[in-house]
Each structure stands twice: as C-alpha cells, then as structure tokens.
Amino acid sequence: xxxxxxxxxxxxxxxxxxxxxxxxxxxxxxxxxxxxxxxxxxxxxxxxxxxxxxxxxxxxxxxxxxxxxxxxxxxxxxxxxxxxxxxxxxxxxxxxxxxxxxxxxxxxxxxxxxxxxxxxxxxxxxxxxxxxxxxxxxxxxxxxxxxxxxxxxxxxxxxxxxxxxxxxxxxxxxxxxxxxxxxxxxxxxxxxxxxxxxxxxxxxxxxxxxxxxxxxxxxxxxxxxxxxxxxxxxxxxxxxxxxxxxxxxxxxxxxxxxxxxxxxxxxxxxxxxxxxxxxxxxxxxxxxxxxxxxxxxxxxxxxxxx
Amino acid sequence: xxxxxxxxxxxxxxxxxxxxxxxxxxxxxxxxxxxxxxxxxxxxxxxxxxxxxxxxxxxxxxxxxxxxxxxxxxxxxxxxxxxxxxxxxxxxxxxxxxxxxxxxxxxxxxxxxxxxxxxxxxxxxxxxxxxxxxxxxxxxxxxxxxxxxxxxxxxxxxxxxxxxxxxxxxxxxxxxxxxxxxxxxxxxxxxxxxxxxxxxxxxxxxxxxxxxxxxxxxxxxxxxxxxxxxxxxxxxxxxxxxxxxxxxxxxxxxxxxxxxxxxxxxxxxxxxxxx
Numbered sequence: 001x002x003x004x005x006x007x008x009x010x011x012x013x014x015x016x017x018x019x020x021x022x023x024x025x026x027x028x029x030x031x032x033x034x035x036x037x038x039x040x041x042x043x044x045x046x047x048x049x050x051x052x053x054x055x056x057x058x059x060x061x062x063x064x065x066x067x068x069x070x071x072x073x074x075x076x077x078x079x080x081x082x083x084x085x086x087x088x089x090x091x092x093x094x095x096x097x098x099x100x101x102x103x104x105x106x107x108x109x110x111x112x113x114x115x116x117x118x119x120x121x122x123x124x125x126x127x128x129x130x131x132x133x134x135x136x137x138x139x140x141x142x143x144x145x146x147x148x149x150x151x152x153x154x155x156x157x158x159x160x161x162x163x164x165x166x167x168x169x170x171x172x173x174x175x176x177x178x179x180x181x182x183x184x185x186x187x188x189x190x191x192x193x194x195x196x197x198x199x200x201x202x203x204x205x206x207x208x209x210x211x212x213x214x215x216x217x218x219x220x221x222x223x224x225x226x227x228x229x230x231x232x233x234x235x236x237x238x239x240x241x242x243x244x245x246x247x248x249x250x251x252x253x254x255x256x257x258x259x260x261x262x263x264x265x266x267x268x269x270x271x272x273x274x275x276x277x278x279x280x281x282x283x284x285x286x287x288x289x290x291x292x293x294x295x296x297x298x299x300x301x302x303x304x305x306x
Numbered sequence: 307x308x309x310x311x312x313x314x315x316x317x318x319x320x321x322x323x324x325x326x327x328x329x330x331x332x333x334x335x336x337x338x339x340x341x342x343x344x345x346x347x348x349x350x351x352x353x354x355x356x357x358x359x360x361x362x363x364x365x366x367x368x369x370x371x372x373x374x375x376x377x378x379x380x381x382x383x384x385x386x387x388x389x390x391x392x393x394x395x396x397x398x399x400x401x402x403x404x405x406x407x408x409x410x411x412x413x414x415x416x417x418x419x420x421x422x423x424x425x426x427x428x429x430x431x432x433x434x435x436x437x438x439x440x441x442x443x444x445x446x447x448x449x450x451x452x453x454x455x456x457x458x459x460x461x462x463x464x465x466x467x468x469x470x471x472x473x474x475x476x477x478x479x480x481x482x483x484x485x486x487x488x489x490x491x492x493x494x495x496x497x498x499x500x501x502x503x504x505x506x507x508x509x510x511x512x513x514x515x516x517x518x519x520x521x522x523x524x525x526x527x528x529x530x531x532x533x534x535x536x537x538x539x540x541x542x543x544x545x546x547x548x549x550x551x552x553x554x555x556x557x558x559x560x561x562x563x564x565x566x567x568x569x570x571x572x573x574x575x576x577x578x579x580x581x
Binding site for chain 1: 311316319320322323326327329330331332333336337340350351353354393396397400401404405406407409412415416418419421422423424425426427428429430431434450453454456457460484485510513514515516517520521531534535538545548549551552555556559560562563567570571574575
C-alpha cells in the first residue's frame, strides 16, 4: 500500500509541470476572459484603472445587437457549412477513385494532400492574388483576367469584394471557402481512404453479385460503415472553420460591410486595435461556447464507446 | 477491381483526378511563375504567363527581408517541438502505465486544452506574458507553444503506449526497475516512430501558426508567418517578392511533408482532433 502511494506521488511529480502550466494557461486564462467579459473595460482608461464595475451580461447583449457581430455569425454559419460540404464531397469522391488503386494513384494522393502542410497564411496570400478582382469590366485581375483571356467573361465577378447577399449568405465568402476547401479536402480524402482500406472486400463483392449498383454500394454499405469517420472529419473541419482567423486575416480581412468578417477577426481587432477588451473577451467566450456545443457531445459519445 | 472497369469509366476517373490535380496546382503555378519573374516583368496583365526569363530578383529581395524571421521561426520551432514532445511522452507514459486514483479525470482535463479556441485565452495570455517579461520574445513564444502543445502530444503518446502490454511494466517492476528506468530502457526506445510522428506534427503546426505569433511578438521576434502578412500587406511590395516570400514560408514544412510523408499523414490522422 505504501509503495502504491509513493508511486502515485512520483507519477504526479512527473505530471506536475504540465498540470500547473495548463491550469494557469487554460483554466486560469479562460476564467480571466470570462471575468473581463463581465466588466466594463471597453476603453483604455477603464482598463488602466482596473475598475471592478461588473455589468453582468451587458457586453454579450450588446454584441448580439450589433450588426457586425450578426454578420459574423451568419458568415461563420455559411462558411462552416459550405467548407464542410465541399471538403466532404471532394474528399469522398477522390478517396473512392483512389481506393481502386488506379495507376499513378499514389502520386495523385500525395498531390491532394500537400496543402495540409502549408500555413493558412501562405494559402491566404496566394489565393488573395488569384481572386483579386481588379476593376471590372475594363481592368480585370487574377482569375477574372484568366477568364477574359479564355473568353469566359461571364464568370467574372467581384469575388471577395462583392457585397452581394443571399439569405444571409455573403457571396464574397465563396472565394474564402474555395481557398479553405483547397487546403482541407485532402484531409477528408485521407480519413476516408484509411477507412475504406479497412473494409472487407468480400462484403462489396457479395453485394455486387446480388446485383447492387455502385451508387447502392456507396449509400447502403460504404457510407454507413464510414459514418464514424465522416463524423470525426466533420467535427475537425467545423473546429478548423471556427479558427480560420489566419486565412481571413491574410486573404481578405473583414472586407467591405464585413462580408468576410468572422468572430475571431472581430475579437482580434476589438482587443488589440481598439482597446475594447470586454467586447473582445465576450466574443472569445462566445467562440468557446460554440466549440463546446460542437465538441462536448462528440467527446461524451466517443468516451462511451471506449 | 480495376480490370472490371470499362474504358469509359477509366477515362472519367482519370479526368476527375486530373481536374483536381489542376485545381490543387493552380496556386503552385501562380507562386512559382510569379516569384521567378523580374521586377520589370511583373505586371498584372501577364499574371498567368510563365516568365520570359528566370529571375531571382524576387527571391533575393524576399530573402533579404525575411531572413531574420526565418531564423526566428527556427529558434522557436526546434526547442518548442523537442520540449513538447519529451514532456508529452513522459505524460503519456505515466497516464497509461502508472495510473492512480483520478488520473483518467486528469487526462480529460489536460485534453480539454486542445479543443479551446485560443481566442478565449488570448488577452489574459498577452497580459501574463507582459507581467513575467516574456512578451515580444522568442522564449515567451516557445513557452506558449509548449504549453498548448502538451494536450495533443500527451494524447498521441498515451494512445501509443496504451498498446504496450501491462505485463511488461509489471515484470520490470518485479525486477526492481523504477518508473524512470522503465521509461528509459523500455518505453523511450520503442517510441522512436511515435517521436518522429509527434516531431513532424509539432514542427508543422508551430511553424505555420499565426494567432499567437502575431499577438505575442514585436518586430524583432516575429516568426515568418507574421512577417509574410506584413510583407504582403504593404502596397509597395512587388508581387514577385510577395510570392517569393510565400514560397520561403511554405518551403520548410513542404520539405518535411515530401521527405516524411508517411509520418505526416499518420500524425494528421492521429492528431486531427486538434485541427
């Protein structure tokens, strides 16, 4: 018994640097952010005075009344939705083709994955130049110029500078979504491919002999088997999209009328550019709640399975 | 399966593969062709054309501007990667083979740190770093990346060590080995492949990271990602310089991917919950 006790102490000692730093850096700082979000620190002077005047949830209420933040929430919703759908559609399609081991498949597989190794900052820098619209119609740039040279002028539009809006969806986001899908669809492909390689081929063969079409095999066999993998991919991608700060920052910024703004960018500007510390903290906590809503059910579920 | 396909199906499949290959290569084409143009040749009208003659002017200027930041990134990434991997390995070892009352709860609490959006800790973090005098310095950024890297490295090593039979540890204990010697003589040697995966994962993530880098550094200590956005954000910098800068930023992690692709994918699938 005594030895067991000593062992636990040694274990704890080994873990203690991690426990202490994480206690401060994760739990301590989140608590501090919550606290600041409940204070009235939206000017530099109130921050310097370290005034302890709590305003309750007023910062949150104000935030949800603001046009910019409302736009940010719509943008997050649509960006996340289309980003995930894009990555799933392309990733699954490519994995199905590559799973048949076509000649040169290995080459294609590696090619589709390389954007995963690159920073969102690089992705943003390049795609910003590609999608910079120029002055239409006389002075097109980027992809608009390519369209002109190919005689496809009809496809020219303002890309990420467009202020068009459809059911709350800022169409400027299309450009950002394409860049994000470019970076992450290889990830869904790799996840699906890893799963497909584990599926018993006899199962597929039996279904084929029974006369199942390819589409039926996909919807009735492959997709159900791959559901957990697809779910994990969705969670990861949703998580990525909530954190797409670097991509937006490098590619478009908030854009005209905040058409490409997201809460993370607003949080950064509020906190570090305009001294609205309480508003910035409130946005940060809203982000944390959004991630929590997404992750906690998923984690509970996967721990149950374990 | 291949032989059962009709020629038509094969053509469609390759058409799809090639179409996507083009989509994935477009940015690479733009990067390379623009970065190798001379200042006089860089113009918006010739954006999609290959350079008439190869010029390294863009690279030379980008490198002059970014060299200190490339160094900063290496000073940051190497110690942060090593430290977070070693600590994660010790944590994972203890949490899988030296469990104690409450250790599973502790593991869950550690893990929580990798799911949070870092905005939720950002402002208090900046204040804290200012208080302890590490704001605007590379060691400060190393500390931050080690701490926030611990959850994922701990998870990766714990999952790896969990497959090591308990009997092995028990037998070593009977022979009088202690927690440290068992790690040194048994667990550390067998976890080299795991270390490679974690190194690559951490190297790539920390090199590419932007939010902490932009919030916690000054002009002296900026890593390459921040310097690139500053370079690209200024209107006076020519496109060939910006694209050269983007290539310089991407090159180290791309090389890692090309050389260690297999391990990179392993890490991506294992560590993907972090995103």
